[in-house]
Amino acid sequence: MAAHRCRYLACLLLLFLSVILVTMSQETTLGHEQHATAVDDPQTGAETKQTAEKPTVEEKRWEETKVKATTQASDTAVLSKTQVNEDFQEELVIRPLHSGDIYASFQFRTVWETDFMKGNKVSHYRLFPKSLGQVISKFSVRELHISFTQGYWRTMQWGQPFIPSPPGAELWVWFQDSVTDVDATWKELTNVLSGIFCASLNFIDSTNTLQPSASFKPLGIGNETDHRFLRYATLPREIVCTENLTPWKKLLPCGSKAGLAVLLKSEKLFHSSFHSQSVHIRPVCQDRQCKSSSWELRQALNVVFDLHTSGQSKREWSLFKMFSRTLTEACPLASSSKIYIDVTDNPQEEQFELSPATPLLSQAVVLGDRRTFSVYDLTQQVTFGTVRSLNLMIRWKSSEGDMLRPLLHAERYVTGYGLQTGEIHTLMYNNHPFRSFPVLLLDSVPWYLRLYIHTLKVISKGKDNNPSYIHYQPSKDRERPHLLEMLLQLPPHSVTEVTVQFERALLKWTEYTPDPNHGFYVGSSVISSLVPSTVAMETNITMEQPLFSSFFPCKEESSYFARVYTEPLLVNLPTPDFSMPYNVICLTCTVVAVGYGSLYNLLTRSFQVEEPNPGLAKRIANVIRRMRGVPPL
């Protein structure tokens, strides 16, 4: 009888559930999810239906769940809410550049309303990757930003990227204030991340770790500004290849099987001028009042394809030409899947032609400018047309038009000759015609380049420019690098030059890398600033915005946050000659000289009898006699 009652109840519940499903917007996708979670959760009605069919032996074991089944009606409301707690969005922004190259930026965002801290053991992961969730809770991470980049972003030719990154690997982490030993936690975290991303992040140690005091403020919520909990490190030599892309793709909910991630093929992505993949984890506000917070995971991939190597010198780009794939469907787990093409410079289609045509247009304020985008919504079947696949084509008609010069860009180089001294020059350009704005320059130099800080000069327009804030931490040999942070005001339409002299140190012979003649890298300088924008920026963070415009938080309308990275430097240190032939020649020559010389002497030397030395008095007398011209005694 109990079995009959539970079967009837189960049918009712299923009916109720199906009604809920029909009223929800993304029915097909969410239906799958609901069924999946229903099977996993031991308190749902579906399982009571299953248990009724099992042999009578086991029914007694499931008695507890049957009692809870009566409260199912109220639980479904809670269940439907937990479905919405996790959200996944994907988007691709394609921006044709003036030089004929094309810039593609992928962003995948998972937002999850959960609490990794406060001893809450999260055990059920759905869209959020488990490996990163465990890292957050184990190491009490508040914010984590890691990027792997191959190539250097050319700001003058390509404009500003949506998410900037320096060449090599960069990792910066804000820890929670509950961490007692930040350095030990940092070391363990870098080792764990090196295993997850197949990168040699275990080379991050105290000689390349910094604690910037002002340049890297938290990008998520949090009032914590005690920079003792911040660690920043960069490995300029780190290579990015398929072995880093493979685990990065595995973190996505759909993997590389469906949605925009299908386009990520390594053979095309690494044959480009610039490739950068990054992971950003931070807590964000759910609403305006910030009553509840959720964890946001953003995975971004920026790539710039070169006109001549990937484009075969034809100004005609398509998804197939760029990625050797076309799109057939959106990721079923995504709530939104869109492609944005930047058509701001092409209002009447006089510069390039976009096909297939799309009626959707969207405007967004990004990087201080209002840009217009043609939008392709992959969740709509009509986007794929009759061929069931989407291959966007951009065909150029004319190559006129000026590119808007970026307001802020920087470069860095080393001058000097020889292997003893040198000078580092950092140039920062402010291209705004009449506004000046402040920049924070973060310079980190390894300990083996000993900086002479008394030679530090900052010159703008021929005059000294005194920084309003300087934070300098001198290096300690083999322990920590130099850290120099300065807040400078860049005058309008000017170049600011920061120069400092250095001396090269001699390393111990075991400290050289296996290829020391390649040189040693100095990490990029980081220039963070609030650049004045031409249009009012959006300060309401919870408004529906495309992902590319909502990465950096905006506190005021008149300026936007920009971060520019300079080139890394390659410096030669005085290197001993490790080559085998040199050592062999030295040794052989020594042996030959000693051996041959002795033999020669033995053979050719003849012995003669020599008279003993005369006494002192006789010697003096001989000298006097020689002076007089008389023969000696």
Place this chain on the structure above:
Amino acid sequence: MSLSDSLISFRNSFISPRFVQNSAGQFFSSGHTNNWAVLVCTSRFWFNYRHVANTLSVYRSVKRLGIPDSHIVLMLADDMACNHRNPKPATVFSHKNMELNVYGDDVEVDYRGYEVTVENFLRVLTGRLPPSTPRSKRLLSDDRSNILIYLTGHGGNGFLKFQDSEEISNVELADAFEQMWQKRRYNELLFIIDTCQGASMYERFYSPNIMALASSQVGEDSLSHQPDLAIGVHLMDRYTFYLLEFLEDIHPSSKTNMNDLFKVCPRSLCVSTPGHRTDLFLRNPESVLITDFFGSVRKVEITTEPKFSIHQSYSDSDP
């Protein structure tokens, strides 16, 4: 009937001594239960492209035959695929005219670049790694693991050069294997080395259950196979090229044994004389399958006798 009662009855059915003896004997004669592979390329610089291609082709075969990435420790001393001199980025080819890309799309390199040192290699073998080392960088083998160790690079009489700056000697390697044996870190070990004078590296082994193969004898050089004019370097070494061709014919259920592996690359093709050593190995090489080391094949014993049936004993004690 509760779960604990069923477990007790299950255990009780095992008490009979004849049952214990028979099942124990069957269990221990089945050999290995898991497979591991440690694949090391020790050379740096672009002109040593062929060593990376050698290692990646063995990696590819081993993955294809079933060993998962979590059981493979891949060490590549330099990056060839995304090297700026590579005209086709993200690819490493083993055959000229770019027929076979051994790098693939799903590769996980555990130790790369400057991390490939003698110290790290010996630490991986002996398991003495710092506590913060992630799992993917550890060799978590036990006494029922069959391990394949493949080394390639530049070597000489009694040593193998790591990254042009340090060497590992055959004595060190033999001692590391003895440490592994004493700590019960392997069941059987297959050691393959493709360097000049490779046979000198296995001369000093003294631990049981090791079979070794080398691409050349002492005093001989291992030669490279063929250059590709588009890439500009030699793509593979001869021994590993013919080894790859041999392994491409192996599939998870094939019954080819070690004697066929010894015949790979005769003198006419390899120019050097490949050597092997089986005196430390307890089993007859003829009875050792290739998939015992290169694949991840588990022995499945299908029992039909009712005495050994587990379900029978369970249902017997049901109330």
